[in-house]
Amino acid sequence: MPYDRLAGRLRADPTTVTVGALADGSVDDYYRLREGESTITSRAALVAAISAGRDSFDLDHVTTDAGGQAVNAARQAAALGDDVRLAGHLDHxxxxxxHVEAVSMGSPARVTVCLLDDDDVMFVEESADLAAWTFADLRAALPGPVELFLERDALCCVNWASTPGLGAAMREMAAHDPDGGVLCVDPGPLTVAGxxxxxxxxxSLGTAYDVVVSVNEDEAAQLGEAVGVAGDPTDASLLDAVRARADGTGGVDEASVVVHGTDAAxxxxxxxxxxxxxLDVSPGxxxxxxxxxxxxALARSLAAGWDWEVALAAGNACATHYVSGRGTATRSTLLDHVVTHDPS
Incomplete structure (x- = not known):
C-alpha cells in the first residue's frame, strides 16, 4: 500500500533536496463571519442571509498568517527538512x-479569509508589485546567478492566476537552458483563456524540466475545456489531452498532470x-x-526519486495533516499522521 511505503520512506530515507518557490506572497487574515449573535458556518447560510436582504456582517478575527501559494509550498518542503529558497513578494x-532562505521582490497581497465549514471564501486585495512582476525582478532579488535558483532539484512555480508576468518568465527560464529538475506548476484558479x-x-520550456501540473478538480476542468475535452476532470482522456498540450519535448509526452481531489490524487x-x-480525517x-x-510535498518527493505512488501519498498526507488542523507537517508528525490514518 502506498501509505505503508511512505511510512517506510519517512523512517529510513533521510534524503533531502534543494527546492525553490516563486513568486507570490500574501498576508492572510482569518475571520469567522457573524450575523448578529449567530456564526455563519456555510456558503448556503451566507447566500440565504444576503438573499434575505442582510447587507452588514460582523467579522471576528481568528488569526493572521503568512500566505501565498509559493510561501505555503516552501514552508512545507522546509518542514520536511529540505534546503529551500523562496523568492516571493514578502515585504512584511x-x-x-x-528554515526558509527568502528574498523579497515587493509587497504582498492582502487576503481576508472567511472561515466556513464547507469551503472558505476569500477576498483579495491584489499586490501591484506582483501584478507588475517580471523575470528581471527575480534576477535582481537573488544574491547569486539566477541559474542556481532555476536548477534547484524541485521548483514550485505557482499562482499563474495572480501573476501576469509568469508566462513571459517561463520563456525566459527556458532561454537560460537550465539543467532543471522537477518543475511543479500549481496555477491557482483558472479561466479557460488563462x-x-x-x-x-x-x-516553451521544452526539455528544461520535468513538468508537473498540479491542480484541483475545478482547475482540471478548465484545462480540459481549454483542450476541447469535457467530462470528469480525472478522466484519462482529459488528462492525457492536457499532458500532450503542456508537453514541449516534441511529442514525447514527458509532462505530467496531477489532480488533487477530495477523495483521491x-x-x-x-x-x-x-x-x-x-486519507480520511476530521476537518480542522x-x-x-x-x-x-x-x-x-509532491515536488520534493519526486525530486528525491520517490516513485509516483509514494510521492502522491506524501502530497495527500501533507494536505490532510494541514486540513486536520495540525499545521504544516514535519517528517515526524507526518509519520505519526500516516500511521494513524492509513486505511490499510
Whole structure:
C-alpha cells in the first residue's frame, strides 16, 4: 500500500533536496463571519442571509498568517527538512521564517479569509508589485546567478492566476537552458483563456524540466475545456489531452498532470495513470493552503526519486495533516499522521 511505503520512506530515507518557490506572497487574515449573535458556518447560510436582504456582517478575527501559494509550498518542503529558497513578494514582518532562505521582490497581497465549514471564501486585495512582476525582478532579488535558483532539484512555480508576468518568465527560464529538475506548476484558479495561455507557456520550456501540473478538480476542468475535452476532470482522456498540450519535448509526452481531489490524487504521467486515495480525517478550521502543501510535498518527493505512488501519498498526507488542523507537517508528525490514518 502506498501509505505503508511512505511510512517506510519517512523512517529510513533521510534524503533531502534543494527546492525553490516563486513568486507570490500574501498576508492572510482569518475571520469567522457573524450575523448578529449567530456564526455563519456555510456558503448556503451566507447566500440565504444576503438573499434575505442582510447587507452588514460582523467579522471576528481568528488569526493572521503568512500566505501565498509559493510561501505555503516552501514552508512545507522546509518542514520536511529540505534546503529551500523562496523568492516571493514578502515585504512584511510576517515573512520571517527560521528554515526558509527568502528574498523579497515587493509587497504582498492582502487576503481576508472567511472561515466556513464547507469551503472558505476569500477576498483579495491584489499586490501591484506582483501584478507588475517580471523575470528581471527575480534576477535582481537573488544574491547569486539566477541559474542556481532555476536548477534547484524541485521548483514550485505557482499562482499563474495572480501573476501576469509568469508566462513571459517561463520563456525566459527556458532561454537560460537550465539543467532543471522537477518543475511543479500549481496555477491557482483558472479561466479557460488563462488555461490556454498556461499550456502554451509550458510548451516553451521544452526539455528544461520535468513538468508537473498540479491542480484541483475545478482547475482540471478548465484545462480540459481549454483542450476541447469535457467530462470528469480525472478522466484519462482529459488528462492525457492536457499532458500532450503542456508537453514541449516534441511529442514525447514527458509532462505530467496531477489532480488533487477530495477523495483521491490522480496522476497522468509518462509511466501511466496512478491513483492514491486521500486519507480520511476530521476537518480542522480551514482547508485554505492545503493544496499548496500537497504541491510542495509532491515536488520534493519526486525530486528525491520517490516513485509516483509514494510521492502522491506524501502530497495527500501533507494536505490532510494541514486540513486536520495540525499545521504544516514535519517528517515526524507526518509519520505519526500516516500511521494513524492509513486505511490499510
Amino acid at each position: 514582518p510576517i515573512f520571517e521564517f527560521r 488555461a490556454r495561455a498556461l499550456l502554451a507557456a509550458l510548451r 490522480v496522476a497522468a504521467t509518462p509511466v501511466g495513470r496512478v491513483t492514491v486515495p486521500t 478550521p480551514t482547508e485554505t493552503g492545503a493544496g499548496d502543501r500537497f504541491s510542495g
